[in-house]
Amino acid sequence: MTQRQNIMRTAERTRKLTSFKVVDFLEAAGQLEAEGRDIIHMEIGEPRFATATPIIEAAHLALDQGKTAYAPSCGIPELRLAISDHYRHRYGVRIDPRRVIVTTGSSAALGMVFELLVNPGDGFLLADPGYPCNANFVRRLDxxxxxxxxxxxxxxxxxxxxxxxxxxxxxxxxxIATPSNPTGSVIDRDQMSGLYRAVTSQGGTLVVDEIYHGLTYTAAPPSSALEVAEDVLVVNSFSKYFGMTGWRLGWMVVPETFVDLFTVMAQNFYIASPTLSQYAALAAFQPETLSILDGRCAEFQQSRDYLVPALQQLGFAVAGLPEGAFYVYADVSALTDNCEDFCWRLLNEHGVACTPGTDFGQYRASQHVRFAYTEPLPRLQLAVQRIERALQS
Ligand SMILES: Cc1ncc(COP(=O)(O)O)c(C=O)c1O
Structure with missing residues (x-):
């Protein structure tokens, strides 16, 4: 049977996109689990806790009340207000709720931010290592x-x-992302001001990903870029600290002048973020929920405090304790010269899924592996035993 070639043709730019390796590993791990293997998940950046009960209850209530229609494109007004209040309580910054745009995960926010700022042929500075999708959002725009x-x-x-x-x-x-993925490093307020001045004095725009805020282990919580300036674009999410990955809900805070443009983009690109998720997220800011989430953050800190020295003992080099998120970015050059082979072997032969450094950029990437410490502590202990066995074999 012949096929018309032009039906199969794809746009040039799609060939520049790179795969999101962590998802490749997650899917391979799922395949092994389907075959009956026990896999310890240290690849995907996803809290292993179920979403906190008050959020689930709010979702049940919203369903009972029939909240199943499209929501407004930039989010339900109650949620935009709750997010604006969150900035007042947590950072002491007043944000007009109109400047809060609710999105389908921070992924949609990131896509629209680059769509707003970048023309074909433009360049955008990104940290290497960094969150892999950002480079693809930029490539997608030629x-x-x-x-x-x-x-x-x-x-x-x-x-x-x-x-x-x-x-x-x-x-x-x-x-920038602070705390960063994959390293968990955090920027302080002075560094943020310096970055803001450097970028704006070049005539550019600073975009700050704050999706791991709330998951920090420093004495004082990190500053938001919004404490430093209004003309920055800040992206955040209900996925990580709020433990709502599968609800696909995030937000951004944007300068007033861009609100109408983002509204048009949201209307066209996805109409609205999930209504049920938005009503559920209203419960995310209640004191009862925040205390559950802060308790979980304390558990992540315990996991970090266990995992980093345990990995160091096995020969992984880690530059100090990560200050935030739930990742350890470990230098494996003393153990292997090919992090991808190393990760595949750990997964296939020893049942530990982790992510090769090559997912996060190019700079010394093949010398690194990222471990997420989102599984409960006993599972992390088991993972360390399995890794030790892998290194001995
Ligand atoms: C730094 C960073 N930004 C953005 C995202 C996207 O998350 P979501 O779309 O679930 O909000 C992730 C996911 O891991 C991330 O690590």
Missing amino acids: AEPQLVPVGPEHNYQLTADLVNRHWQANTVGAM
Whole structure:
């Protein structure tokens, strides 16, 4: 049977997209589980807790009340107000609820932010290692992800100096994540101000991913970029601290001048974020829920405090205790020269799923592996035993 070739043709830019390796590993792990194997999940960045009970109860109530129609494109007014109140309580910043745009996960927010800022041929500075999808969001627009190598000497974060050194004629902005994925490193308020000044004095826009806020282990919680300036784009999510990955709900806080543009994008790109999730998320800011979530954060801290020295003892190099998120980005150069083979072997032969550094960029990527510590502590202990056995075999 002949096929018309042009039906099968795909756009040039789709060939530049790279796979999200963590999902490849998650799916392979699921396949092994379906065959009856026990797999310890240290690959996906997903809290292993079920969503907190008050949020589930709010969802039941919303269903009983028939809240099943489309919501407004930028989110239900009650949720935009609750998020704005959250900024007042947690950071002491007043945000007009109109500037809060509720999105289908922070993934949709990130996609729209780049859509707003980037023309074909433009460049955007991204930390390497960093969250892999950002480079693909930029490539999707026929633009250039400009990866800036960051190591422990930069606390794995962009700095004002790095921004100035790597800024090119086509660069239009820079993005940071604090705490970062995959390293958990956090930027303090002075560094944030320095970055803001560096980016804006080049005429660019600073985008800040704060989706791991709430999951930090420092004495004081991190500052929001919104404490530093209004003309930044801040992305956040109900996925991580709020434990709602599968509800697909996030938000961004944007300058007033961009609200109408984002409204048009949301209307066209996905009409509205899930109504049920939004009513459920109203319960996320209640004191009772926050105390459950803070308890879970304390458990993550215990897991971090166990896992980092345990990995160090096995020969993984980790530059200090990560300050946030739930990842350890470990240097495996003393153990292997190919992190992907290493991760596949750990998964297939020893039942531990983790993510190769090559998911997060290019800079010393094949020397690293990211371990998520979202499984309960006894499972992490078992994982360490299995890894030890793998290293001996
Ligand atoms: C740094 C960072 N940003 C954004 C996302 C997207 O998350 P979601 O779409 O669930 O909000 C992730 C997911 O792991 C992430 O690690």
